[in-house]
Amino acid sequence: MPFDLLFYVKAAIAIIAVFAVCVTLHEFGHFYVAKKSGVAVPVFAIGFGPKLFKWVRGGTEYSVRLLPLGGFVQMAGEAPQETWFPVGHEVAYELNESLQIITLGDPKDMPKAYVGVVRRADLTDKLEMSIETAEGVRTFKVKPYARVMMNARSSIPLVEKHEQVLGKPLYKRAAIILAGPVMNFLLAGVLFAAVNTYTGVRTTVISQVEPRTPAQVAGLQPGDKIVMLNHEPIGNWIQLVNRIRSGSASTTGHPQPLNITVKRGGVDRTVAVTPEMTKQGVPVIGIESVVTHNPLRTIPSGFSALVRDTWLTLQGYKSLVVQHQYAALSGPVGIADVITQQVRFGFWHVVMIAGVLSLNLGLFNLIPIPALDGGRLLFILVELIRGRKVDPQKEGFVHFVGFALLMLFAVVITYRDVTHLF
Template sequence: MQTLQVVLATVLMFFLLVSLHEWGHFYFARRAGILVREFAIGFGPKLFSVKRGETRYTIRLLPIGGFVRMAGEDPEVVDVQPGQTVAVKLKDDKVTRIYLDRLDERSNVLRGEVKSIDLERDLHVRLDVDGETMRLNVHPQALMVARGRETQIAPVDRQFGSKPVGKRALAIFAGPVMNFILAFVLFGIAIQMSGIPAEHPTKVIIYRVVDASPASEAGLKNGDWIQSVNGQAIGGDVDSFVKLIGDSAGKPMKWVVGRGGAEVPLTVTPGSDGKVGIYPGPEKRSPGIGESISMAGQSMAHWTNVIFDGFRKIVFGEVGLKDMSGPVGTTKVTLDIARQGLPYLTNWAAILSLYLGIFNLLPIPALDGSRLMFLGLEAVRGRPIDPNRESMVHFIGFAMLMLLMVVVTYNDILGLVRK
């Protein structure tokens, strides 16, 4: 891949992993009737924002995740109190807009002092308009306008906490599930693109030549197949081929490779470590759909074990902070893999998607796993945990995750500088 293609492919990969995860939350929240206020990719200041229907879609500065903001999860930022002067706009005898500022600039509105207001259950507002008290019904999708921003009201039946535990749990669990589904699909696609070893291989293929390596300097190219080494026919025996290279550290070797129907003689000198900088393998064939599905499942199981083994090493102190990577380190690895070709990037994206799904299900405050744990406790107790306490737990957890992100990012940058 060329540099621009590598960068674009990397950006698209991260966008796909995060957006599909958040889409899972979004879709099942909407199905449950929950008002979704924002669908965001990234954190921090907004770079792009557009509103479609009830939801605002945003791309934010820090590409370290995303979120779906549902009504009722956090305290509403706009509030109206009795005694406050507001202006309201009516349509079909219902309030569709409530203006909280710049009242003199509003046209075709009623202006008055709020005597009482209920925007969650009874959906009404009582206004004192020139000494006359008027009771007005409020539309369930009415907007409150303040400081140039419009905020849709959230009747109680549109709020996250009003829905049954099962529907709320599904809206939370759907995010990681989307990552698992994506991982399975990407593993299958990678297998289709890469192929699988033939049952009785007769060739050793060079699938990748490392830049600035002995193999690259000798003129080897991706796709070459090894006919002979020092006069010895190789056939499809990868192990004996690798052993020949390892036994010839620092010694010139005479290779004959097949390339485009021609025989190309080359002199290759392994480094002192007995390596030449290639990724050899047996010839491959295209797998059937059934084989791809089966092998994708095997890849899911293998990498799940690898991921949990990594978590175990962190818990028992076998891996320290200096060994962990953050967004910078992950991006560097992704760029390196993208340069190897689309099949490698696809397989890496599958691994990252699987990791993202598993990580989000850990019972760590602020992650989906912690929110599911609170919902489980609510189901057992028969009543919800105090929302303020739960919010505090998630806030502290989020702050700790951001602190960890800063530390590992610092380590990533320090490692790049030292190199």
């Protein structure tokens, strides 16, 4: 029993770490490019829920929160700031000596403030509000960085247009959106490279020739470096395997001879090798390769794996839509179960699954569905084509509906994952 307990503790740590790293780095991508683009970023949080501790630097409140499954970033002006204060609703406000609004919020959160009814609000271009007071409708300027009380203890600032996401040109807004998925792709490449550095990467240098195999018959020797196959360059082991399979295929069912060029003692030699078929119908020639842990080889191979897995994942999305293979989908519970299974095989298996999850998170977010990064990019594309902005309130409503549907879909997938576990 103690061993089982230890395993599940390790599994819980692995699940939290994988989700936290993948999601937090996604949000950090948005955060970093937003900051570099001059957008005010009031909040960057690691985790969700109540704050364990926080600090403020450069106008941003950084916090670590109780539930460590991810994180979030809050950027000024992602949606029009006035949407917080609908016309006809009550608002509490505080004024400075110049009769500028310095604090806004719900009356229940600001019991000592003035209270009025919003009649007009422009918090994007002019930073002003018209409020119906006991003396009639009055128009107030809103001081830049006036605080909006989200609750009795938490607030965010109202900023001028040049510090809002909506106030930035299209290319900067697109860069901010793309930065999240790009961070996921970079993380996946780094993790794949780390795994390759630990496990090693096969090279095209022969380490062993199996006896009584086509390679031995052809005269191949340990130390030979395979540089060409059928007069086409070979760059890595995976390419060699794929070329052997495709180059030896025939309509008769018998493998075709291959011209393999090796470098031996600084001299190129070309030999003819006819593969033999395994019981599974796979052509082989009977060699093992030298494995290298050199980062100069393992890091590029990690990013090559990123490109390969991206293509395979896109093919999977295609099959999902065309062939309705929805059983292949997994939600958070299914992903957590996969991570748990990988814990049984060791640390580096968890690192690999973290890379796969990061890659999938980046690709999924680029799907042009409202509420996802891809949906926001779609609206930017529409704006580019139309030459004018889509009504922010209409866009916000579309994203809200998209988010609601995604949450419903997530609930359905989670229910299915849970029923499969028990």
